Every structure is written in C-alpha cells, then in structure tokens.
Amino acid sequence: MSKTVSLKRLVPGLIIGPASWLGPYIAAVSLFLPTLIQYIDEENKIQLVALFSICAMVVAAISNMVAGYLSDRTRSRFGKRTPWLVGGAAAFMLSMILASMANNIPFLLASWMLGQVALNFIVAPMVAWLELAPENGKATASSAYGGLGMALGNNGFTIIAAMFLGQVRLGFIIFGILTFVGTLLAAIIVHEPSNLDEKIEVADKKEKTSLKEAMAIFPSWSVGRDYYLALIGKLFQGVGNFSVTGYLLFIMTDFLGKGTADTQHAIQLINTIMLLFGLAMGFIAGPLSDKYKLLKFPVGLSTISLGIGALSMFFLQNDVGILIYGFSAGLGMGIWNSLDNLLNLEVIPDKNRVAFFLGVYNLGNTLTQAIAPVLAAFVISQFSFSSIFIVSFICSMIGGLAILSIKSVAR
Numbered sequence: 001m002s003k004t005v006s007l008k009r010l011v012p013g014l015i016i017g018p019a020s021w022l023g024p025y026i027a028a029v030s031l032f033l034p035t036l037i038q039y040i041d042e043e044n045k046i047q048l049v050a051l052f053s054i055c056a057m058v059v060a061a062i063s064n065m066v067a068g069y070l071s072d073r074t075r076s077r078f079g080k081r082t083p084w085l086v087g088g089a090a091a092f093m094l095s096m097i098l099a100s101m102a103n104n105i106p107f108l109l110a111s112w113m114l115g116q117v118a119l120n121f122i123v124a125p126m127v128a129w130l131e132l133a134p135e136n137g138k139a140t141a142s143s144a145y146g147g148l149g150m151a152l153g154n155n156g157f158t159i160i161a162a163m164f165l166g167q168v169r170l171g172f173i174i175f176g177i178l179t180f181v182g183t184l185l186a187a188i189i190v191h192e193p194s195n196l197d198e199k200i201e202v203a204d205k206k207e208k209t210s211l212k213e214a215m216a217i218f219p220s221w222s223v224g225r226d227y228y229l230a231l232i233g234k235l236f237q238g239v240g241n242f243s244v245t246g247y248l249l250f251i252m253t254d255f256l257g258k259g260t261a262d263t264q265h266a267i268q269l270i271n272t273i274m275l276l277f278g279l280a281m282g283f284i285a286g287p288l289s290d291k292y293k294l295l296k297f298p299v300g301l302s303t304i305s306l307g308i309g310a311l312s313m314f315f316l317q318n319d320v321g322i323l324i325y326g327f328s329a330g331l332g333m334g335i336w337n338s339l340d341n342l343l344n345l346e347v348i349p350d351k352n353r354v355a356f357f358l359g360v361y362n363l364g365n366t367l368t369q370a371i372a373p374v375l376a377a378f379v380i381s382q383f384s385f386s387s388i389f390i391v392s393f394i395c396s397m398i399g400g401l402a403i404l405s406i407k408s409v410a411r
Contacts, residue, residue, distance in 0.1 A: 003193040005132040007140060013190035014129060014145040015152070020182025021089070021122045022153025024175035027161030028096065032168040032175075033112065039168075041105055048105060055109065056116045061363055063117040067124040068359030072352065079192030081125035081355070088121030089183035096176025100169040122183060124359035129190060130345055131354055136290055139342050143286025147338030151278030219349045226347040226406045231361055234344075236399030237303045237336065238368025240392045241329070243376040244310055255385045256317060266322050273326035274333060281334030289339055297411050298335050299343050300403035305332030307396030314389035346409050 033052065038045045067084060074080040095115035102108035133141035157175075164171030221228060244251070248270070252263040289295055309328030312321045341358070348357045379387040 003132065003195070004134050005129075005190055005192070007133065007137045009190055010129065010133055010137075010141055011144040013186040014141055015149045016182055016189065017085075017126050017129070017186035018145055018149030019152040019156070020179050020186065021092070021119060021126070022150055023157030024092075024096070024179045025119060026154060027157050027164075027175050028099075028115075028172065031161050031165060032171045033099075035165065035168045036099070036102065036108065036172075037105070040103065040108065052109065052112060055113060057367070059113050059116040060120055061367070063120040064124050064359040064363055065356060067121040068128075068353070068355035068357070071125040071128065071355040075196050075198055077194045077196060078187075080195050080198075081128055082187045082190075082192045085122045085125045086184055086187050088118045088125075089180045091118035092122065093176040093180040094118075096172045096179075100172035120359070122179075123362060124355050126183075126186075127341055127358045127362060128355040129192070130341060130358075132190070132192065138345070139289035139295065139339060140286040142340075142342035142345075143282050143284075143289070143338035146336075146341055147278060147282025147285055147334060149282075150337050151275060151282055151334075154275075154278070156275075224349040226408045227344070227349050227357065227361075229402045229406050230340075230344050230347050231364065233300070233303060233399040233403035234340065234361060234364035235368060236395045236402065237306065238364050239372045239375065240303070240306050240310070240394075240396035240399060241333065242368050242372035243388050243392045243395070244313070244325075244329075251313070251385070251388075256322075266319075270322065270326040270329075274330040277327075277330030277334035278337060279334075281331070281338045285335050285338035286342075289342075294411055295339060295343055295346065296403060296406055296409040299339050300400045302332040302335035302339075303396050303400035303403060305329070305335075305396075307393040307400070310389040310392035310396065314386055314393075317386075343403070343406075343409065347406060 034045070034049055037048050037052070041048060067088070071080055071084050074083060076083050092115055095111050095118055098111040099108055099115065102111055127145065130138065130141050130145065161171060161175070164174070218224070219227075248267060252258045252266050256266075258266060285298065289298065305328050309325040309332065312324035312328065315321070316324070341361075344358060344361045345354070348354060350357065375391060376388045379391055
C-alpha cells in the first residue's frame, strides 16, 4: 500500500533537509577546502584543487547509485530513506571534523572522499522523499525541495561561511555539525512511515546473473525513453548553466573589462536576483503546477530561458545584458530547481527503484560541474571568450527540446 506524508510535515522537512546538506557542502567546497589546501601546499594548490574535484566526481558517481540502490531495498520502522540519510549526515559531520584536523594532503583527501560518500547517502535517499507527497501535492513538495531548500543552501549559507575564512578549521566543524543537526531535524519533522510490511524484491542468489541481465539495470530506450530524455535535458541544462556561472568572474573582468569594484557589484547583483527568483519560484511554481497540471512545459521552457540569458550577454556586452541575464537565468533556474525533480519522478521507468534512478539523475549536477569548465576553457582557447555564451545557448536549447519531447507527461 502506498504511504504518504502530509504536506504540513513534508514541506518543512524538504526545505530544511536539502539546505542542511547543500549549504555546508557549498561552503566547504568553495571556501574552506581551497583555503586549507593553500595553507598546506600553496605551491601546488591549483593542481590539487583539480585533483580533489576529479576524485570527488568519481566517488560521488559510484556512491550516489549505491546509496539509491541500498535505500530502495531497505525495510525499517523508520522507513527506507531515513536510516541512510541520518547515518550519512553523521558520517559527513565526522569527515568535516577529520578535515579540520588535516595537516597534510593525503589525510585531507581521504577525509574529503569520506565526506563525498557520506553526502551522497544523504542526497539520494532524501530526494526520494518526494514520493511520499500526496498525489495532488507532489509539485509543491518538489518546489519546497528544489526551489526553497536548495536556494537557501546555494546562497544563504555562503554569507555565513565568509565569516570563517580566517578560521576555516572551525568552519569545517561548525558546518559539519549543521549538516547533522539539520538533517536529523528534517527526519524528525517528516517522520517517514515504517515500511516493515513492504515486500522487497530480491534476486534468487542461486541463479547466475548474465551480463545481459546485469546491464538490464538500465532499461532499453524503448522502455526508458522519457527518463533518458529528462536525463539528457538535465545534462545539457547543467552544461549551459555552469559554462557561464563557472566563468562569471572572468566574464566580468576579461570579457566586459570591469574593475574590481564593478565586478563585485555585478556578481552580487546577479546572485541576488537569482536568489530572489529561486525563493519566489519555490513558493509559487509548485502550487501553480499542481493547480494547472503543468510540468513538462515550464521545466522545458526554464532551460530555454537560460539560453536566452546567455545570448543577452553575447549581444549587449554591457550592464543591460547583465541585468537581462540575471532575470532570465534567475527565472529559469528558479522554475527548474522547483520542478525538475518531480518531472524525473514522473518518468522513472521502474517505480521499485525510485532512489536509484533519482540518484543517477542527480549525478547531472556533479558531472556537468566537471564537464562545463573544461568545455568552456576549450572553446575560449579555440575561438574567443564570447563563444561560451553560444555554447550555453546551444546546450540550453538542446536540453529544453529534449524535455519538451517527453511523451508520458502531457504538458
């Protein structure tokens, strides 16, 4: 029997939960980790940051799928998701404490990799909480998770984290504790129902599994077409977004020729606009989607909106272009973060493996953050700085068209 949780409990949990893991992670990866690497080995800091990033991507890719797989097959009085995400939060807190104690690169790398594994044991099960929402409130739940929770995590925590730049070791500890406390609080609020009565399908151990059967973990195109289209949309949307945001500082200084003060003002303006749109869409996108039964169209058009924003920077190359980009990208990302997880939930080809497929889908965040800077750096070196806006536009259009091609979600 399908179990649901009322939106009065689920929505607060889906705001506090993602903010509690994403905020500390963003603070650690963007501020604390690079600063500590510089302190330990300043001469090789650029190469070491790249090494940490590559290792983290590989570890995250594997652990995300493993976490989803194990979560889907768990039975407990606390449900199938809660034990894993609370345990992951405890392990993440431990990894951050260990990182704060690091005095050499190998120890710091080991601590960081433990944190990556732990983080994905929070992320994969937590996003699967969306399936607990009532049928007429799933978009509202998705909006709470992506629109509000992730907006707060992406932007809100960075302001606090900047206060710890002079004492990053303490920052690691404080933000690790915040992850555990916030995740535990979210789990208590949601109070996931017991699933001890649920039948978990387990393969017969006596049967030998062929290579073909092992590969069947990913369905064929005819079966998983819409899921793969959503995944393609996610990947191209991510590359379109990160190819610009990853180089925003250099766009202001090298492309638009701004000084330090103007660059700081422009970046703050864009981030403020995107935060406000993210919070606004978090409040209204989900409820409107539920009311008017719209999902595919707003998600697809939100991706295209990113491309339009990139074109404004390409053609105008001034403050007006920056403002248009902020509004267009802010609107696009606000709607995307609010609804894309729900769209993926709707097109999952096997409802018995929800966390697994959501975990694979969410790898789009990790992979695109690694791919986009490499692609942007290549086109800049081969053509010109302005070429990254064309890349962003093309990728965003491909992503949007892929999502609009989904058939099982009417509109």
